Each structure stands twice: as C-alpha cells, then as structure tokens.
C-alpha cells in the first residue's frame with residue numbers, strides 16, 4: 001500500500017515498513033500569535049521561513065493551515081501554498097476545512113498534494129472526495145463524524161471503513177487515503193491513548209491503508225509534553241502509524257531512533273548520518 005505524494009521536484013512515498021514520514025505542522029496559527037499576525041499582514045516571507053526551517057529540521061511534507069480569526073482564507077490559502085511551493089521541493093499538505101479556498105489552493109499547488117482532511121460526515125464526504133478525484137490528490141480521513149470523535153476503537157474503525165468505501169465508489173483507490181485515528185489528551189481521559197493505538201492496529205490490519213496522526217494532541221494540558229509525545233509516537237509507529245503530523249525540530253530524532261529499532265535502518269546508516277549532521281550543526285553554532 002503506497003501513498004505517493006509529489007512536490008515541485010520531490011516524491012515522497014508513505015508505506016508500511018518504510019521510514020516514518022514527517023509532516024511538519026508549524027504553519028498553523030493556532031496558539032502562535034506571531035504567525036497569525038504575519039498571515040493577516042500577508043507576510044509570506046514569514047510563512048516561507050517556517051517552511052524552510054521545517055525542511056531543515058527533517059520534514060518530508062509541509063502542512064499549511066492559515067485558519068486565523070479575521071483572515072480571508074480564500075485569499076490566504078492559495079497565497080501561502082504558492083509561496084511555500086516556490087521555496088521547497090517537497091510535497092504540501094493542505095490543511096483547510098474551507099469549501100472554496102481548498103479548490104483554489106489545489107488549482108495552483110504543484111505536484112500531488114495531500115488534502116487534510118475529510119471525515120465521516122456526509123457533508124464532508126460529498127464536498128471533499130470529488131476534489132480528491134478531480135485533482136488526483138491523496139487525502140487524510142479523520143475517524144470522526146457529525147457526532148464527534150467516538151470513544152471506542154470499533155466506532156472509529158467503522159468510520160475509517162466508511163471513508164475508504166465511499167472513496168472506492170468514486171474510483172479513488174485505498175492508496176490515496178491516509179486514515180487519522182485521532183489522538184486526544186490523556187489528561188482528560190486516561191484511556192484516550194489506548195483507544196487511538198487500538199484503532200491504529202485495527203485499521204492497519206484490516207484495511208491495510210496508511211495511517212496519520214497529529215500526535216501532540218495526546219499531551220495537551222500536561223507538563224513535559226515533549227516526553228509524552230515522543231514515547232506515544234514510538235508506540236503509535238509500532239502499532240502501524242506511517243505518517244506523523246509533528247513539530248519536526250522536536251520529533252525527528254525520536255522518529256529516527258524508532259525506525260532504526262524497528263529494523264528499517266540497515267547498519268543504522270541513516271541514524272548515524274543524522275547524528276553527525278546534528279553534531280556539525282551544534283559545533284557551527286557554538
């Protein structure tokens with residue numbers, strides 16, 4: 001099951017047993033005042049720099065979310081996609097629930113982007129899947145619907161299955177769907193991480209599709225989020241996660257280690273190379 005994404009010049013393949021693909025989440029104004037201000041001012045240099053920094057930190061794909069109060073998404077989303085695609089080679093993940101901004105961004109996005117996202121709601125399926133078909137993109141399917149995020153793995157699995165089946169009816173292959181099993185904070189529900197992991201295992205085993213996760217949600221409201229996120233990611237990757245939506249500067253090292261420990265890095269070559277590059281960078285900044 002290979003999900004192929006294309007950037008301006010670079011192709012990224014998401015597949016089980018391959019390196020865990022890192023989607024850089026930093027172009028998102030949620031909780032980031034400076035970025036929100038830059039977007040409202042149309043300052044695309046700021047947005048470009050966020051993209052470049054993430055690629056340097058090890059991102060394989062760049063997520064773009066411009067949802068800021070008072071912002072005109074119809075204008076901002078294509079503008080940000082254009083700006084970022086000019087300076088990076090790698091594929092883009094367009095993170096927007098906006099019905100008119102999304103097709104506008106798809107029109108100008110080079111390569112084969114990932115749409116973030118569709119969910120099990122009828123309105124969402126009817127609106128997003130035809131765009132996936134028309135623009136031949138891949139899409140993240142969230143395991144939630146109009147009743148919210150189910151608290152059981154059974155119900156989340158049923159939504160994943162519904163999304164895959166509905167896509168198939170439109171001629172969209174399972175390879176184009178990446179299922180997000182959704183992480184919620186364990187601070188509010190002590191079973192939250194277990195339900196996510198169980199959903200990942202079931203979707204991976206029974207549908208065979210690629211799996212994404214915005215892993216940092218798991219630690220919301222808790223101290224030392226980095227440790228929680230890093231260890232949860234290790235568990236999720238072992239369970240079948242193939243694609244992590246994360247802060248690359250914080251998550252890359254742990255993901256390299258997990259891929260190595262899971263037998264995906266022959267002679268630890270990638271890990272050693274990464275480690276040397278980090279040491280060089282540290283020395284240059286000393």
Ligand code: THG
Nearest residue numbers: 025028030031032095116117140180213214216245
């Ligand atoms: N699944 C999918 N897409 C997603 C999510 C998901 N997109 C959005 C989100 N979840 C992932 N992206 C972020 C972006 C930022 C933060 C968390 C997840 C974040 N921001 C800090 C805050 O709000 O406090 C501020 C960041 C900083 O300045 O360091 O944590 O689950 N498919």
